Amino acid sequence: MKACVFIFCSVTLLSLQAVSAFAASSVSIQPANGLKRSRSSPLSIRNARHNVNGHALMMSLPRGGAIAAKGIFPSIKDQISGATKTPSALFNSALLTLALTTTAFKLFQKSSESGEDVKKNDKPKSIKSLQLRFLSVFWLIRCADWLQGPYFYEVYSSKVFNGVQASMGIVSKLFLTGFASTALFGPLVGRAADSYGRKKGTLAFCLLYALGAISTKSPLLLVLFLGRLSSGIGTSILFSAPEAWLVGEAQKSGDGAYLGETFGMAYAGDAIVAILAGQFAGVAASIRGPTGPFELSTGFLGVGALLAALLWKENVAEGSDSSSKPTIREALNVVRKDPRIMAVGAVQSLFEAAMYIFVLQWPPALTTAITKAFGDGAVTPYGTVFSCFMACCLLGSTMFGYFTKKGTKTETFTAGMLSLATLAMAGATAVTTSASQSLWALIASFFLFEGCVGMYFPSIGTLRSKYVPDSHRSVIMNLFGIPLNALVVSVFLSISLKRLGLTGALSISTGALAIASASMFSLLSNIKKGDSIKTEPETA
DSSP states (O other): OHHHHHHHHHHHHHHHHHHHHHHTTTOOBOOOOOOOOOSSSHHHHHGGGGOSTTOOOOBOOOOTTTGGGGOSSOOHHHHHHHHTSSHHHHHHHHHHHHHHHHHHHHHHHHHTOOHHHHHHTOOOHHHHHHHHHHHHHHHHHHHHHHHHSTTHHHHHHTOEETTEEOOHHHHHHHHHHHHHHHHHHHHHHHHHHHHHOHHHHHHHHHHHHHHHHHGGGOOOHHHHHHHHHHHHHHHHHHTTHHHHHHHHHHHHTTOGGGHHHHHHHHHHHHHHHHHHHHHHHHHHHHHHOTTHHHHHHHHHHHHHHHHHHHHOOOOOOTTOBTTBOOOHHHHHHHHHHOHHHHHHHHHHHHHHHHHHHHHHHHHHHHHHHHHHHHOTTOOOOHHHHHHHHHHHHHHHHHHHHHHHHTTOOHHHHHHHHHHHHHHHHHHHHHHHHSSSOOHHHHHHHHHHHHHHHHHHHHHHHHHHHHHSOGGGHHHHHHHTHHHHHHHHHHHHHHHHTTSSOHHHHHHHHHHHHHHHHHHHHHHHHHSOGGGOOOOOOOOO
C-alpha cells in the first residue's frame, strides 16, 4: 500500500511536469515569489529557494514543436542538445530524470523483497494506526509552513510605512526577528511541551503560526514584528513537540523499533508536500495577492489542529508530574554527562546551520554559473530548481529507508551521509573559487548535498529517539537550536555587512559539515560494547 501511494505521488509529479512543459509552449509562467526560511522558520529558509532577493521566478519552459523540425525520430545528440539549450530546459530535464530515478529505485526496492522480508516487515496494527495519526497531522502542518515560504519577501516588501515602501533593511530585521525568537524562547517552550503535553504543544504551534500568518494582513510595523515573534516561537515548537509526541507514543506502546521507518515516511512525504505547497502558494497569490498563501496556510493549520485534537492522545515527558517538571538546568546536565547526546546535538546544530547558510547562498552561486554557461540575460528558473532540490530530498529519504531495511545501522549510515555532504559542499565551494565556475559541477554538488538533506532528517530523528531521553526531549532539542541559530544569524549579518562573500559562506558550511562528521564518528567510537547499536527493522 505504501509503495503504491509513493508511486502514485511520483507519477503525479511527472504528470504535472509534463503538463507544465506543454503549457509553456504557448505561455511563460511567472509567479512572483519571495525570500523565506528562517528558523523562524528553519523550514522557511529553505522555502527561499522559490525566490531570492525578491526577484520574480521565471519558469520559461522550452516552446514545443522544435523537435518536429528535426524529424519524428531525432538523434540522441539532438535530444540532449534540446534538453540543455536553456536553463529552464536543463532543470526541467533534471527534474524529470530525478523523478524517474526515484520511482525506479522504489520499484527496485519493492521487487527485491523476498516473501520472508515481506512477512518480517508486516507491521502490527498499532504501528499502522500510530503512523496514520502522526503523518496526517505532520504533513498538514508542514504544508502550512511550506506555503508561507515563497512569498515571505514579497508580503513584507509590499508594505508601505509613512508613505515609503518597506526597505530590504526592514525585511531583513523581520527575518532575523523570527530567528532570534526561536533561539531565545525555544528551550522555554520545549520545557513547557515536555511538562504539560506534546499534543498541547502542537496545538499551540498551530495557534501561534496562524497568528503570525494573519499578522501579514496588517499595515502596522509593530504588528508585523509581533507576528514574526509569534511565528518564531511557533517554529521552535514545530521542530520538537510533534516528534517528541511520536517518540513518546511509540516507546510507551513498545513500538520504538519502527520509529526509523516512520521518520523515513514522514520526510519522504514532506518533499512531495513541499513541491505541492509551492503550486498551491502560486495559485493563492494569483487570487489573493502576496498574503494569499499565508491565508491558505491558516486553513491547513486549522485542519491539522483539528486532527491532532481528535486523533492524538496527550503524553508528557517521562517522570513529569505536578510536583516534578523538567528544567532547563537539568536538561543541560543530562547533555553534559552523556557524550552521545552531545555528539547528536553537534550533528543537529552544525548540519542544519550549514543547510540554512547554503539556502542563502545557492541562488547567487547558481545564477553566476548560469550566466557564464548561457550568457548574459539567461534566466535562472528558481521554481524548477527548488523542485529539483525537493526531488533530491525525496530520493535521499527513500535511500535511507532502503539501507536501514537492509540492516545498515543508522549511526553508520549517518556517518557516511555526513562525509558525503562535506565532500559535496567542498566541491561547491571549489567551483565558486574557480575561474570557469562549471555549471555542471555546481549542479552535481548541489544535488548531492540536497540528497544528503533528504537522508539527514529521518536519520537525525531516529538518533534523537534513541539517545535523547524522553524526560527532557523537547528541551534538549531546542537547546541544540541555540548554537544553530547563532551561527546562521552571524553569517547572515556578515553577508549583509559585506564582510563575508559567497565563497566564505560556503566555506563555513563546509567546515560545519566536517565537524559534524567528526562528531558522528565520535559517537560511533563512544558506543560501549555492552550497548551495541541496535538494528532497526525500518522499511520505507
